[in-house]
Amino acid sequence: MTKTSNAPPRTPLPFLGLACAVGVSTMYYNQPLLEEMGRTYGATAGRTGFVAVATQVGYAIGLLCFVPLGDVLERRALMMRMYGAVAVGLLLVAMAPTLGWLIAGSVLIGVLASVTHIVLPIAPDLVSHEERGRAIGIVMTGLLLGILLARTFAGWVSRINGWRLVFVVAAVMNAAFVPLLWRVMPKLPPKQELRYTDAMRSLWTLFSTQPLLRESCIIGALVFASFSCFWTTLAFLLESHYHLGAGVAGTFGLVGAAGALVAPVAGRLADKHGSRWVISVGMALLASSYVLLWGEERSHMATMLHIVSLAVGVVILDMGAQMTQVANQTRIFGLAPEARSRINTVYMTVYFTGAAAGSALATVAWVHWQWNGVCALAVSLIALAALRHATGCRTPEQDHCHPTVEDELMEA
Numbered sequence: 001m002t003k004t005s006n007a008p009p010r011t012p013l014p015f016l017g018l019a020c021a022v023g024v025s026t027m028y029y030n031q032p033l034l035e036e037m038g039r040t041y042g043a044t045a046g047r048t049g050f051v052a053v054a055t056q057v058g059y060a061i062g063l064l065c066f067v068p069l070g071d072v073l074e075r076r077a078l079m080m081r082m083y084g085a086v087a088v089g090l091l092l093v094a095m096a097p098t099l100g101w102l103i104a105g106s107v108l109i110g111v112l113a114s115v116t117h118i119v120l121p122i123a124p125d126l127v128s129h130e131e132r133g134r135a136i137g138i139v140m141t142g143l144l145l146g147i148l149l150a151r152t153f154a155g156w157v158s159r160i161n162g163w164r165l166v167f168v169v170a171a172v173m174n175a176a177f178v179p180l181l182w183r184v185m186p187k188l189p190p191k192q193e194l195r196y197t198d199a200m201r202s203l204w205t206l207f208s209t210q211p212l213l214r215e216s217c218i219i220g221a222l223v224f225a226s227f228s229c230f231w232t233t234l235a236f237l238l239e240s241h242y243h244l245g246a247g248v249a250g251t252f253g254l255v256g257a258a259g260a261l262v263a264p265v266a267g268r269l270a271d272k273h274g275s276r277w278v279i280s281v282g283m284a285l286l287a288s289s290y291v292l293l294w295g296e297e298r299s300h301m302a303t304m305l306h307i308v309s310l311a312v313g314v315v316i317l318d319m320g321a322q323m324t325q326v327a328n329q330t331r332i333f334g335l336a337p338e339a340r341s342r343i344n345t346v347y348m349t350v351y352f353t354g355a356a357a358g359s360a361l362a363t364v365a366w367v368h369w370q371w372n373g374v375c376a377l378a379v380s381l382i383a384l385a386a387l388r389h390a391t392g393c394r395t396p397e398q399d400h401c402h403p404t405v406e407d408e409l410m411e412a
Helices: 013-025 031-041 050-065 067-071 075-094 099-126 129-161 163-184 196-209 211-242 246-260 263-273 275-298 303-332 337-390 405-411
Strands: none
Touching (some): 013 129, 013 163, 031 050, 031 099, 031 129, 031 163, 031 211, 050 067, 050 337, 067 075, 067 099, 067 196, 075 099, 075 163, 099 129, 129 263, 129 303, 196 211, 196 337, 211 246, 211 275, 211 303, 211 337, 246 303, 263 303, 275 303, 303 337
């Protein structure tokens, strides 16, 4: 493998955040619409909940198979092709005649939406090592707002003419983003001359030799699984307990966006205090949020106070999840600059596998134990993440447990 010395052109960090938002939002349109989809196909909550699971499974597949191409191919052209393909996938979902076709289309959308994580590793290339957390925080703000506001967008657009319109409008948005990429993004050649097969083989080398990467993967997967427990079942909670529809479920995404704005702050804190410190704070917030969300169900407050309590819990939940995610990515992107797409592939594949597992388990918990079961599951996942964090890498803030990543990749 021959390294090239090309420095990446300067691309505005906010534009990278927008690109992440457009790509990742496609995964989350279905969550506030699950009740409506179930009515369309005459399906139970237990069956319809697997639409969300299918999207996350597809995303994990896309992360594993497509994101390593960010270290192999010219990234602007790759991104344009994938955004165009996402638009086609969204149209297929909008026209799905059966629940089975809807689930299959959701897998396809998830696979193609992995373009988000071809975009994200570009951010730390644009700044010095000391500002890596800040850059990741800025771009992650766009990504996280895309996740949260997608639910708001879907919930309210569906009120105009049903859930299918949401996916038609989203397809137009993704198609329109293709020429915008051509206009704003410069060409981004790979940093190494690398074959796809070599890139794929090196994924295992990275995972097997890097204890910090493995630790971050486990913590990230457990945290995102707990996060997905809430969002997968929120529509069911609002419908069954408060008789509120997809529009209100989507509005909680707007509420959660307030929590997402902590991402740039988390990045600066990671640069200043170290990633372990930020992860500790993030997990404490996550645990606190579920104490509030669970207590809301067990209380006897009036409906409006229940909703307000739920909204406060959502903000704290999102703050904790985003702080943990930004800190995790800040430290793993310091391991091997020339392999950031592959490092991100390993991390995000495990991360979204955790999300899919969390959504699946939350659906089962809802069917059998309702909201109490969902909250108990989420708290258990956070406890496991805290245990792994407590027994993890404690090196001073280089945040590396292994300093020779580049040599091991060359040997592989």
